[in-house]
Amino acid sequence: MGADANALKNLFPEGVARLWGSTPPVRERSEKVTALAGRKVGDEVLFYAEKKFVAKARIIGLFDNHALASAVWGRDESQKTWQHIMALDNVVEFEVPAEPVLRGLGVPVPLRSLTLVGAEKRLRFMDMVDPEAPVRPRVNRSSTGSATALGRSDLLRTLASLKTHIRGRRPSRHKPITLLWAIGRLAAERDRMVEWQTFREEVGPLLRDFGLADSRVTPEYPFWHLRSSGLWDVEGVEDGTAAPTPSQLTEAGASAGFSRNAANVLRRPLARAEAIGLICSTYLGEVDREDLLGRVGLAGYASASGDLPDEGGEGRVPRRSRTSSQPVRDPQLVDRIKVMYGHACQVCGARVETQHSHYSEAAHIQGLGGPHHGPDRLSNLLCLCPNHHVEFDRLAIYIDEDWAVRRNSTGDIEYELKRHTDHAVDQQYLKYHRGLCGRG
Template identity: 30%
Template sequence: MDWLERTAKLRQWSRSGTRAPHKPLLFLYALGRFQQDADGELRYSAVEDDLRRLLAEYGPPNKTTPAYPFHHLVSDGVWEVRTDRGPGSPGSGVRELREIGAAGRLTPELRAALRREPSLLGRMARVLLDLNFPPSLHGDLCEAVGLELEPTETEQFSAVRRRRDPRMREQVLTAYEYQCAFCGYDGRIGTVPVGLEAAHVRWWAFGGPDDIDNGLCLCSLHHKLFDKGVLGIGDSHRILVSQRFVGHSPAAREHVIALAGRPLIGPQPGARPVAAVHRSWHTSQVFHGSPRPAPAA
């Protein structure tokens, strides 16, 4: 059985680029727990809060419940559920999963495969990360689910037909003249820029092209906040800051809250600015909550 292919083809609800990472998040969480305790199972009532936090932080902006993937991941052949009444999931209702002691774990066949070939776990995790999340979130997400991956476990699944264009970073940084489009940071060591990254506006994992009009030159801080949905891009290419962001320090006010309503530092003349279609995808699928009003002058 090709477990990598099965991992890559998890059946997810999809419609015109809508994010639905419920199953990948539960699967990553289950792999992390298997790494810690290969014989353990995940009782829904015990892990519900963990899964809810994962969905809130790494899932789409709309409200959702961890009961949905806990039940539906069974259909992908990698997960099984039993209750106090016997094998089989009672459905995707939170109440049912809680009240009759639903517990899930990886299927016996997958657990056996992971024991035979320990490196398989890291390769499966990479598939889930690469196909569902931007690279800026991979490290934090692994930490959140308790996954420890070896540095060598970076190979991409062979059935992923698309390949990232290695030229994009240089093209985007050049277009934005090596400065963060949000704050203007332009640090270098000698002639080498440091702390500057090319961010995809529409995530590569969701069909975002490696084009300049889908890219922003951002400093490391603002790239992470952009991918987490704290920051966004509104009409007239002005910066959005989520009302859900809380920061009381002068640094938080200066580097995040004060950005609300500011115009982006755009690309140089002749370079295409971020396309409206990519901006609207990020606003609907990544940006969290309502934008803050611009600070009073």
């Protein structure tokens, strides 16, 4: 390992290193030269074989080590070795057909070289290389009657373009409020379908308290008309009938709720966070988000801190008993992130001075507590000053895919996130936070 021994041991303290390499480019100007020059810690790697993407991982370290590469991989026919080494984390194996993605990116098919894709293009095609994105079959069907896949991006696009009744040039809040209520049921692991009487009793007060001031309280409207979104099922009433009255819904024993496939997507933590953030920011900007989300059982989604008590579970941070259940943070990680940045805020660079030292705060990007259940690891931590910690947790600022710190209310860039070479911030946690901000 030579001079890279200590760095590799720090990246892989368990003793097993995950490495990927590339041989030097043959030509001075090529796609491969550009890709090797543009790599950064934190970048995602997609692995391609037999016309498929077969795995993805995150770069946590970069090395140019000919001796190490020769020891790991040997040499090819021209005596070259894969000396441009990338240390990897979060390795996930899957199979996704590559051709639609490559053609969309404007990359020749088949892929023949290491290729660098910018964040903007990656964002447009993220669901096509997300192993968890497709859910089959979709309830809605095309004009030919064939079932189509419903992915996270399909669901979010649909939520972003709801057909809402316009009253006084302002869109009605009935549908968005109802969707949040229904998401709250899924988060609480309750049945997705609800009979009309229960729906009216639970949704009616929400429409009264959070709807437009001059809007009538008509829970039968979202109960029936959300069908047009393609994400909503109504049972007990035939599709061809006119909009039923409340008494007709009662007589029919009607029930409604998210379609089975939409519910499956929304049971995933990232999709649920993005959907909640999108609905609130798009349709309910003037509503007290904290109050509304608390009423529908989604209180923790008003903040990124994740401080709701719960009973834990597999893969969640361990808890110690007090008067309530609280996450147990690793104090060594907290100290490590603060020392790494010398207590300087990664957003503004400021260091809060105390009498004998400096003060900073370790902020989890995807909160530890319920409902977020983020991991307690360095890649999910930021070193922030108290002001920017509060703004980050309360969703006033977010970090985009190019590491720009943006004001959520305007989208304006305020800072560039400062990153230490030994700190690989994982974009999946930032993606989750952007979802809460309505920027998914």
